[in-house]
Amino acid sequence: MELKDGVAEMGRAEYSLLTVMAYDRYIAVCKPLHYGTLMGSRACVRMAAAAWASGLLYAVLHTANTFSIPLCQGNTVEQFFCEIPQLLKLSCSDSYLRELGVLVVSACLMFGCFIFIVLSYVQIFTAVLRIPSEQGRHKAFSMCLPHLAVVSLFLSTLTFAYLKPPSLSSPAVDLVVAVLYSVVPPAVNPLIYSMRNKELKDALRKIIQLVQCQHQ
Structure with a gap:
């Protein structure tokens, strides 16, 4: 359960950060003269703190609900973390409806973030x-x-994981999809966004040249 709590928090925080990044790009493209004021260090700290706080609240709600769900089909989850749909499959009580209610509320909030991202990119383009x-x-x-690209990967795999038909469900497919939405976006974020930094490119180029010289 602790692992599920951590993954749920990271997933929700990741989506919140992606929403904040969409706002950052909207300001940079549509209001470049106000970027320093609207996206100052204090504003960035507040938005990052709000993203992590929302992730923590999301994880606590789900953990509190799933702890109260009785399991009658064993306690083995064929996943590398206690993913919510996998836990609901093991439930034998109507108490899981509370967890579904939390999922519906979470889906509505995520849909609101999705609309914000879409509107931001409409204005950006x-x-x-x-x-x-x-x-x-x-x-x-x-x-x-x-x-x-990261937003598309995150949302497509997350949507598939939670809304795919039972006929497409299998341990292997569930595992691959879970890795795609919970591990890949956070892992590639630093690489994708930092590669636009000139100093990082120069440092990476020097490292590659150093490695090549050592092998010669």
Whole structure:
């Protein structure tokens, strides 16, 4: 249960951070002159704290509910963490309806974040298409597309994990999907977003050159 709590918190926090990143890109593209004011260090700390707090609250609610669910089909979960759909399969009581209620509320909140991300990118792409120079458009797209790719991966795999038909459910498929939405997005986030940093690129280039020299 502790592992499920941690994964649930990271998943919810990850989605909140992706929403904050969409807002960051909206400000950078649509209101660049106000970026320093709206996205200062204090604002970033507050938004990051709110993301982690929402993840913690989400995990606590689910953990409190799943602890009260009686299990009558064993206690073995064919997953590398106690994923909620897997736990509900082991339940033999109507008390799992409370957990489904929490899931519905969570889905509504996530849908609200999804609408926010979509509206942000509609305005972003509208602003990008108005940029006269091709270099300016390329710079804006290079900033937004990696984030959009991570959001798409996270939402598509998460939706498939929770809404897939029973005919497509199997331990192997469930495990792969769970890894895709719980491990891959947080793992690739630092790589994708930091690779736009010139100093990091220079440091990475020096490391590669050093490794090549040692092998020669």
